[in-house]
Amino acid sequence: NAGVTQTPKFQVLKTGQSMTLQCAQDMNHEYMSWYRQDPGMGLRLIHYSVGAGITDQGEVPNGYNVSRSTTEDFPLRLLSAAPSQTSVYFCASSYSGTTKNEQFFGPGTRLTVL
């Protein structure tokens, strides 16, 4: 199993540009989520999904969109990039709807917005 994969690993954007961060998992996990981590800080939840077709907002959803058309994929869209969105983005997945199940994290996407 590849686990949780994220692309790209690095990205530089100009203010106002849009882009999609890709996340995929091959473990047939129902739950997927996106976090951002600013320098020296803990992770903050952006959006999450409890299954295909179902998404909800986390702690810091503004400026981001998500959709979940398949179990495997959970892309994160930046609508109009801002310097405040410079961060490392992590995608995670887990088997079911409680934290008793281990969450698996991807390697992260490092985004810089100029």
Added chain:
Amino acid sequence: DAKTTQPNSMESNEEEPVHLPCNHSTISGTDYIHWYRQLPSQGPEYVIHGLTSNVNNRMASLAIAEDRKSSTLILHRATLRDAAVYYCIPEPNAGNMLTFGGGTRLMVKP
């Protein structure tokens, strides 16, 4: 959601045991305590979780106080690879989404 308090940083010598404390005095009686760690430039990884009794796995041991207001993650023999930020995370009230605080940065000296 229950709040946690962890030291910002700790130091250990290689091959010595490390005890990482966490206070979670507002945790409810049915909430699990989870520990994750984040190695440099990597995503977090699961370490261990428990409810009341002590728990062991191949990575670490988790000692939970009888009143459940605190817990301690124990690395029995620290290696250089254990240098990471360790997060103590109480189970959220709803959903499956973890809330990461600042964690404890563990430095391991050779």
